[in-house]
Amino acid sequence: MTINLTLRQLELFTATMREGSFTQAAEKLRISQPALSTAIRKIEVELGLTLFDRTTRSVQPTPDGRHLFAVAEDLLRDFKVSMQGVAERASGLHGRLTLAVLPSVAASILPRALMQLQRKYPGIDVAIRDVMHERAVAMVADGLADFAVTTRIAETAALAYDEIGADRIHLVCRDDHVLAKGKGALPWSALEGHAYVAMAGSTSVRRLADAVLLQADFALQPRFEVEQIASCIALVSAGLGVTALPALTFSMFASDRLTMRPLTGPTISRQIGFLQLKGRQLSAPAVALAGEIRGAYGKR
Structure with missing residues (x-):
């Protein structure tokens, strides 16, 4: 019937x-x-x-x-x-998404963005993959992440990049180091003659530093080379050398005994932005999160 x-x-x-x-x-x-x-x-x-x-x-x-x-x-x-x-x-009030994000962005910008997202849209769940740049790019390309927050990539047919801001490189040293004296920016050449702790060649930070040194026509021979920011800071805090890191990484470590000074001659920053597949529209939850990340970046 x-x-x-x-x-x-x-x-x-x-x-x-x-x-x-x-x-x-x-x-x-x-x-x-x-x-x-x-x-x-x-x-x-x-x-x-x-x-x-x-x-x-x-x-x-x-x-x-x-x-x-x-x-x-x-x-x-x-x-x-x-x-x-x-x-x-x-409307983006419910759903689940996966975000690939640089660890420095995850530690600095993401908490504020997620707080706002949770306040406005408590039904959105976010799986956070805090990974290095290459892995973030691969996750987006393979469809394992809705989008990524990472550094700029070369133009490709598959991926679209939307810059949201710049992250300036700073000298980081112990507060009793000779380079900690004074205020304001320091030229990169001031690092010559000092033990240098470098990030691994696979990191965006190392590639930027190498590009600067090439442009400035002088070399810094790393005394130590590490994979992780935490390891880099541990060596610097122990007085084993100085390093150069973007400002967003400062949220990843305690800076009580450290001094950070902008580096100039040349001034260089890494670009931070959204990475997604071309031609694929983000879901409503992903759009909502991207908006909060952009807003948090502007308020940092």
Whole structure:
């Protein structure tokens, strides 16, 4: 047996049940009383049931009417909740996404962005992959991340890059080091003759530093080379050398005994931006997170 009832018919029926009167229900629904009576009669014909006992003075629900009322209310409530969920998901209020992000950005910008995202859209879940630049690029290219926050890449046919800001390189040394004396920027040439702690060649920081040294036409021979920012800072804090790091990395370590001074001659920054697949529209949750990251970057 096929039953063809519409949501509108169920709404009319449940309103009549709640009001206990065709006249009052019709007034609340802003339809005529004859139109409402006709709609209820069509429901009864469709179901083969009598839903109301009608007299000249009152309208009383039958046992079948009371049973349908309970079923109809459940159906209407479930439909409303389901449609609200669809609308919320479309507007970015619910969903899950994966973000590939440089560790320095994860430590500095991302916490503020996620706090705002959670406040506005508590239904969004974020899987954070704090990885080095090459891995972030690969994750986006392979579809393992919705988008990445990383350094600029060369133009490709598959990936689109949208810059959000620059991250200036600074000298980092112990506060009792000779280069810690004074204020303001230092030329890169001031690092000559001092033990230098370098990041590994696979890192964006090392590539920037090497490009600067080539441009400045002098060399810094690393005394030590490390893979991780934490290891680099541990060596600097122990007095084993100085290093050059972008400002966003400062959130990754305690700076109580360290001095940071901008480097100039030349001044250089790494570009930070969003990386995503060309031609693929970000989901609503991803758009919401990207907006919060951009805002947090501007307020850093």
